[in-house]
Amino acid sequence: MDRPIGQWLSNLRRPGALDGHSAWEEALREIDPDWNPAWPxxxxxxxxxxxxxxxxxxxxxxxxxxxxxxxxxxxxxxxxxxxxxxxxxxxxx
Incomplete structure (x- = not known):
């Protein structure tokens, strides 16, 4: 995807970034349930x-x-x- 994985994940943590991409969110949760923690x-x-x-x-x-x-x-x-x-x-x- 021509982007560092950390930057890509950071972008996905933005509110609304996964709207319309429920499969991505599900896949990320399968890898790590805390990929988008409530803490900073x-x-x-x-x-x-x-x-x-x-x-x-x-x-x-x-x-x-x-x-x-x-x-x-x-x-x-x-x-x-x-x-x-x-x-x-x-x-x-």
Whole structure:
């Protein structure tokens, strides 16, 4: 399709982008039910980067603000997401 897959998926996440393409949406859901999550894609990127960073660590790992992966401050992101009000916001979705 002459487009990077990430850009194509990002475009499909726009409201109304799959109108008239129910087969595409069904196929994407079969591959990954969370291909179009209710949470922000930026949140997912930070989560995936942090998960990869600590994948081989044993036990609890302290990732401090300022620790970056691919230019993303995953330490600051983790600190923010450990706050009760932020976590509660996800529970309300």
């Amino acid at each position: 894609a930026d949140w997912q990127r930070h989560y995936a980067a942090l998960r990869e960073l600590v994948r081989d660590e044993a036990g609890q790992v302290d990732v401090l603000p300022g620790v970056t992966v691919h230019g993303m401050d995953v330490g600051r992101w983790l600190q923010k997401n450990r706050q009760h009000t932020v976590r509660q916001g996800f529970m309300d979705r």
